[in-house]
Amino acid sequence: xxxxxxxxxxxxxxxxxxxxxxxxxxxxxxxxxxxxxxxxxxxxxxxxxxxxxxxxxxxxxxxxxxxxxxxxxxxxxxxxxxxxxxxxxxxxxxxxxxxxxxxxxxxxxxxxxxxxxxxxxxxxxxxxxxxxxxxxxxxxxxxxxxxxxxxxxxxxxxxxxxxxxxxxxxxxxxxxxxxxxxxxxxxxxxxxxxxxxxxxxxxxxxxxxxxxxxxxxxxxxxxxxxxxxxxxxxxxxxxxxxxxxxxxxxxxxxxxxxxxxxxxxxxxxxxxxxxxxxxxxxxxxxxxxxxxxxxxxxxxxxxxxxxxxxxxxxxxxxxxxxxxxxxxxxxxxxxxxxxxxxxxxxxxxxxxxxxxxxxxxxxxxxxxxxxxxxxxxxxxxxxxxxxxxxxxxxxxxxxxxxxxxxxxxxxxxxxxxxxxxxxxxxxxxxxxxxxxxxxxxxxx
Amino acid sequence: xxxxxxxxxxxxxxxxxxxxxxxxxxxxxxxxxxxxxxxxxxxxxxxxxxxxxxxxxxxxxxxxxxxxxxxxxxxxxxxxxxxxxxxxxxxxxxxxxxxxxxxxxxxxxxxxxxxxxxxxxxxxxxxxxxxxxxxxxxxxxxxxxxxxxxxxxxxxxxxxxxxxxxxxxxxxxxxxxxxxxxxxxxxxxxxxxxxxxxxxxxxxxxxxxxxxxx
Numbered sequence: 156x157x158x159x160x161x162x163x164x165x166x167x168x169x170x171x172x173x174x175x176x177x178x179x180x181x182x183x184x185x186x187x188x189x190x191x192x193x194x195x196x197x198x199x200x201x202x203x204x205x206x207x208x209x210x211x212x213x214x215x216x217x218x219x220x221x222x223x224x225x226x227x228x229x230x231x232x233x234x235x236x237x238x239x240x241x242x243x244x245x246x247x248x249x250x251x252x253x254x255x256x257x258x259x260x261x262x263x264x265x266x267x268x269x270x271x272x273x274x275x276x277x278x279x280x281x282x283x284x285x286x287x288x289x290x291x292x293x294x295x296x297x298x299x300x301x302x303x304x305x306x307x308x309x310x311x312x313x314x315x316x317x318x319x320x321x322x323x324x325x326x327x328x329x330x331x332x333x334x335x336x337x338x339x340x341x342x343x344x345x346x347x348x349x350x351x352x353x354x355x356x357x358x359x360x361x362x363x364x365x366x367x368x369x370x371x372x373x374x375x376x377x378x379x380x381x382x383x384x385x386x387x388x389x390x391x392x393x394x395x396x397x398x399x400x401x402x403x404x405x406x407x408x409x410x411x412x413x414x415x416x417x418x419x420x421x422x423x424x425x426x427x428x429x430x431x432x433x434x435x436x437x438x439x440x441x442x443x444x445x446x447x448x449x450x451x452x453x454x455x456x457x458x459x460x461x462x463x464x465x466x467x468x469x470x471x472x473x474x475x476x477x478x479x480x481x482x483x484x485x486x487x488x489x490x491x492x493x494x495x496x497x498x499x500x501x502x503x504x505x506x507x508x509x510x511x512x513x514x515x516x517x518x519x520x521x522x523x524x525x526x527x528x529x530x531x532x533x534x535x536x537x538x539x540x541x542x543x544x545x546x547x548x549x550x551x552x553x554x555x556x557x558x559x560x561x562x563x564x565x566x567x568x569x570x571x572x573x574x575x576x577x578x579x580x581x582x583x584x585x586x587x588x589x590x591x592x593x594x595x596x597x598x599x
Numbered sequence: 600x601x602x603x604x605x606x607x608x609x610x611x612x613x614x615x616x617x618x619x620x621x622x623x624x625x626x627x628x629x630x631x632x633x634x635x636x637x638x639x640x641x642x643x644x645x646x647x648x649x650x651x652x653x654x655x656x657x658x659x660x661x662x663x664x665x666x667x668x669x670x671x672x673x674x675x676x677x678x679x680x681x682x683x684x685x686x687x688x689x690x691x692x693x694x695x696x697x698x699x700x701x702x703x704x705x706x707x708x709x710x711x712x713x714x715x716x717x718x719x720x721x722x723x724x725x726x727x728x729x730x731x732x733x734x735x736x737x738x739x740x741x742x743x744x745x746x747x748x749x750x751x752x753x754x755x756x757x758x759x760x761x762x763x764x765x766x767x768x769x770x771x772x773x774x775x776x777x778x779x780x781x782x783x784x785x786x787x788x789x790x791x792x793x794x795x796x797x798x799x800x801x802x803x804x805x806x807x808x809x810x811x812x813x
Contacts, residue, residue: 416653428611430710
């Protein structure tokens with residue numbers, strides 16, 4: 156209802172007139188007609204589902220005495236799953252109700268495994284429960300829809316079909332042609348005919364709301380019984396975040412290997428090569444011996460060795476910053492001090508989070524400060540770490556804003572890492588700034 | 600020798616150029632990826648090409664692919680594949696068509712300048728040079744470990760050097776043996792492994808490798 160009014164006030168030049176027009180047209184909107192259709196097919200679907208339920212339970216119950224009963228019941232549960240999926244699809248198409256699919260059926264190996272999995276399939280049993288409860292709910296929806304729509308149409312068109320009614324005499328002998336209400340009340344005068352017409356219009360206007368109201372029950376049933384259970388939704392979330400964590404660590408290992416291969420390893424080969432050449436230059440038996448060249452070679456090898464050391468140190472710090480061992484607070488102080496943009500630091504940390512959380516918080520802070528320095532054009536940044544029920548890290552800057560999670564950017568990587576520990580990432584960065592990024596992590 | 604170098608790390612590429620120039624070899628081209636390597640070899644027809652395995656764009660094995668293509672398109676050009684790791688699988692692919700004028704060495708070997716230069720010279724002359732590391736891996740992985748177990752420690756040493764492509768004379772020098780005793784070891788090895796004796800270093804290497812890899 157609120158959606159309708161808000162649309163009319165925002166679009167109509169005359170808000171009240173617009174709202175009334177909208178209200179009068181409600182019975183003829185796509186949504187109302189789709190809901191009517193859903194309510195009408197509810198009856199055959201509910202009946203078919205109920206018959207299926209009875210037949211499945213009855214036959215497999217009868218046959219339980221033989222061996223065929225159990226596999227039959229398992230198959231019936233699987234069928235119920237299918238009917239549940241069909242219902243979800245109909246509700247999505249006609250009611251716009253989006254309910255996630257429950258976890259797919261994953262049978263154990265072998266025929267016996269399949270039967271056991273089928274009999275223990277929670278989704279199947281819940282779908283059966285839906286079929287059972289759908290019977291009264293579906294019948295009610297059908298009756299409400301028929302009552303409102305049929306009576307309203309009958310009332311509105313009454314004047315047109317009254318002449319075809321048979322005439323009849325009332326108790327005092329008067330002759331009437333018209334619908335009879337009560338003992339002696341006939342709708343055969345114009346005021347009465349108009350009143351019936353008005354009643355039909357009122358019913359018509361009320362019909363979409365009545366149908367929508369009665370369908371709430373079915374919506375609740377679908378959400379409750381045909382979607383994933385809370386625990387299965389949780390399992391899916393965990394599976395997803397585990398996959399992210401595995402991908403993330405594989406990608407990091409690969410990057411470390413690349414950095415080693417292209418950096419320190421290559422430099423050390425060069426060092427060995429130059430020292431090898433120098434060694435030959437220093438060979439007293441060699442006629443080519445050349446002290447000056449040897450000195451130059453040792454010089455460049457020395458420089459290469461020092462560069463290799465720097466690269467190794469950076470790489471090691473990228474794997475695990477040693478400063479984290481002394482606590483997240485001092486690690487963040489180091490980060491802030493190293494930033495090219497001045498950072499105002501505020502750390503309020505009563506107890507240490509687990510090492511994994513500290514590491515993620517540290518890399519988030521590092522990545523966010525790097526972004527500030529690289530992309531924001533900011534002159535001033537803030538870094539705040541507070542501890543409540545969650546560990547909250549906030550990095551803000553007075554730069555250009557417009558930061559967002561791209562497909563493969565640093566922020567996307569952060570978001571994935573944060574998700575692996577059930578954390579949250581929130582970015583407020585309107586164009587023109589300022590930017591405030593909030594990371595919330597559990598303590599362990 | 601006229602040499603083409605393909606190596607994406609600038610510090611190593613420059614180092615190699617300096618090292619070879621110092622030994623009075625001519626580096627006719629120094630490039631950083633496989634396509635440029637193939638173009639340079641077609642243009643300059645060098646005696647030998649030194650090829651890094653991991654190069655742009657994918658940084659996986661494009662050097663190896665380029666080396667295999669070179670051996671197909673330019674049979675006269677020796678190819679030294681050069682890497683920070685050795686993989687027996689790569690060695691097998693490299694030697695699949697034929698085993699002359701090809702080498703596969705760890706980058707570490709460049710530290711012993713004379714050995715490295717001599718390996719290059721041997722490859723340019725059509726011989727085969729395999730890194731001792733490859734040979735060790737093959738020896739360790741061979742499915743005929745039972746037959747290998749019958750070799751004496753000295754015979755294993757000789758076999759390793761044979762697999763690296765050394766001649767009997769070179770083996771004798773390395774192990775401080777007389778030529779005659781090396782020959783005796785080689786005959787024993789062939790007999791124990793059931794390999795027909797044959798002429799020439801390369802066929803020896805190939806025979807040994809085929810045996811080890813089977």
